[in-house]
Amino acid sequence: MSTPTLTESPAALRPRRRLLRGLPWLVVRQHRTALACVLGITVLGTLWIVYQRYEMVQLLDARGWPEKEVRYSVDESRGYGYVSSLLSGLPLILAVFVGAPLIAGDRENGTAQLVTTQSVTRRQWLVAKLGFAYGLALVCGLVLSAAFTWWWQPHRTLFFSKWVEGPIFDNTGPVLPALLLFMTAASITIGVLLRRLVPAMAVALAFTGVFSYLWDEIRVRLGSTQMFTYPMESELPARFDQAYEVDRWVGNAQGELFGWGTCAEATEKAQNACIKEHGIINDVIEYLDYDQMAAMQWTAAGILLAGTALLTAFVLWRVSRRPL
Numbered sequence: 048m049s050t051p052t053l054t055e056s057p058a059a060l061r062p063r064r065r066l067l068r069g070l071p072w073l074v075v076r077q078h079r080t081a082l083a084c085v086l087g088i089t090v091l092g093t094l095w096i097v098y099q100r101y102e103m104v105q106l107l108d109a110r111g112w113p114e115k116e117v118r119y120s121v122d123e124s125r126g127y128g129y130v131s132s133l134l135s136g137l138p139l140i141l142a143v144f145v146g147a148p149l150i151a152g153d154r155e156n157g158t159a160q161l162v163t164t165q166s167v168t169r170r171q172w173l174v175a176k177l178g179f180a181y182g183l184a185l186v187c188g189l190v191l192s193a194a195f196t197w198w199w200q201p202h203r204t205l206f207f208s209k210w211v212e213g214p215i216f217d218n219t220g221p222v223l224p225a226l227l228l229f230m231t232a233a234s235i236t237i238g239v240l241l242r243r244l245v246p247a248m249a250v251a252l253a254f255t256g257v258f259s260y261l262w263d264e265i266r267v268r269l270g271s272t273q274m275f276t277y278p279m280e281s282e283l284p285a286r287f288d289q290a291y292e293v294d295r296w297v298g299n300a301q302g303e304l305f306g307w308g309t310c311a312e313a314t315e316k317a318q319n320a321c322i323k324e325h326g327i328i329n330d331v332i333e334y335l336d337y338d339q340m341a342a343m344q345w346t347a348a349g350i351l352l353a354g355t356a357l358l359t360a361f362v363l364w365r366v367s368r369r370p371l
Contacts (some may be wrong), residue, residue, distance in 0.1 A: 070167055070175040078179060081145050087139070089187045090258060092133050093194045099126040100198040107202075121206045131208075134191060134218040138230040139186055139255045146234025147251040149180050150366070152244045173366050177235070177359065184231045188224030192280045196220055204289065210340050211291040213259075216266060220344040225351035232358040239362050265350075267293065269343040279330050289337040296333075299326035 103121065110117045121127045155175075196219040199206060208214045217226060232253040241247045248354040272293050277283065279297070285317075301352060310321035321327075335343075 060299075070171060071179070074175045074179045078145070078149075081148075082183060084277050085140065085145065085183055085187055086088075088133070088137075089190050089281075092130070092191055095126065095133075096130055096191075096198050098192040099130065102126070103198075103202065107205075121202070125296065127206075129333075130195070131214045134195060134223065135214065137187065137191070138226055138259075141180075141187070141227055141228045142251045142255050143248050145180055145183060146231040147238045147247040149176055149235050149238060150362075151238030151242055151247040154242045155244050166328075168289035169367060170363075173363065177362070180231050180235065181228060184227040185224055188227040192219060192223035195223075209291050210289065210337055211267060211270075211335055211343075213263060213266070214217055214343065216340070217262075220341070221348040222344050222351075225348035225355070228355045229351040229358075230258070232355040233258070236358045236362055237240075239365050256263070258259075266347065267291075267335070268345075269346050270330075270339040272333045272335055274331060274333055276329045276331045279328060281330075287332075287334065290334040291337075292332055294333040296331040297327045298329040298331045300328055303324070304331060 107113075107117065151171075199215060199219055203210065203215075206215065210216060216222060233254060234247070237250050237254065238244075238247040241250060275287070276298060295307045296305060297309060298304045305325060305327065309325065310318050310327065
C-alpha cells in the first residue's frame with residue numbers, strides 16, 4: 048500500500064479544468080441566465096424551422112410539386128407565424144436583455160469597480176464583456192439565418208411575404224447576424240451613456256421600435272429600381288412574379304407618366320374620356336428585381352456592421368475616458 052507524499056494533492060481537491068478561465072468565465076457566469084435563454088431560443092427556433100420545412104416538403108410532395116402547380120401559401124401555416132415572430136423579436140431580446148444591462152448593470156451595482164481593482168484592467172474587462180455579447184449575437188444570428196434561408200430559398204414562390212419585406216429580407220443571408228450585432232452594439236452604447244439598468248433597458252426598447260420603422264424605409268432604397276412599360280389591360284409577363292413592385296403609373300405614347308388613379312372617374316364613360324384626353328395606352332411599373340436581393344443584403348449587412356464598428360469604438364473611448 049502506497050502512501051501519498053506531501054507534494055501530492057488528493058484528486059478531490061484538485062481544481063477542475065474549465066473550458067473558460069479568468070475573466071471570460073466570470074462574464075459568462077454573470078450573464079448565464081441571458082446566455083441560457085438566448086441559446087435555448089436559438090436551438091428551439093432552429094428545430095422548429097427544420098420541423099416546419101419537413102412538414103411542408105411532405106405536403107408538397109403529396110401534391111406533386113413542383114411538376115404540378117399548387118395553391119399553397121406558407122403564411123397559411125401557423126408555424127410560419129411563430130417563426131416569423133421569433134426572428135423579428137430577436138433584435139429586441141438581445142437589445143433589452145443582453146446589450147442594455149451589459150455595462151449599465153455593472154456600473155449601477157458596482158461590479159465594474161470591483162472587477163477592475165482585482166488585477167484586471169478596464170480594457171480587459173470591457174473586451175471580455177463585448178466579446179461575450181457580440182459572440183452570442185453572432186452565433187444566434189448565423190444559426191437561425193442559415194436555417195431559415197434553407198427553408199425559404201427553394202420554396203420562395205410559396206411564401207406570401209415578398210423577398211424585400213422584413214420577415215424575409217432581414218432574416219435570411221447575412222442581414223440577421225449583422226442586424227443582431229448592430230442592435231446589441233446600440234443598446235450597449237445606450238447603457239454606457241445612461242449608466243442605469245432600468246432606464247437603459249427602457250430606452251433600448253424604444254430605440255428598437257424606432258429603428259425598425261426607419262429600417263423599413265431604408266431597406267427598399269438599397270437597390271436601384273427599374274421601369275417596365277406594357278400595354279393597358281394586358282397581363283404582366285410571368286418573369287415579374289418574383290419582382291417587388293415599388294410604384295405604378297399609366298403612360299401615353301410620348302412617355303409621359305400619370306398617377307395610377309388619374310382616370311379613376313365615377314363612370315366608365317368619364318374614364319374613357321379621361322384616358323382619351325391624356326392619350327393613355329400603357330401601364331408602367333417601377334420594380335426591384337429578385338436578382339438584386341443578394342447585393343442589397345450585403346449592402347445592408349455592410350451598413351449595419353459599419354454602424355456596429357463605430358458604436359464599439361465610441362464605447363471603448365467613452366469607458367476608457369470616464370470614471371466607472
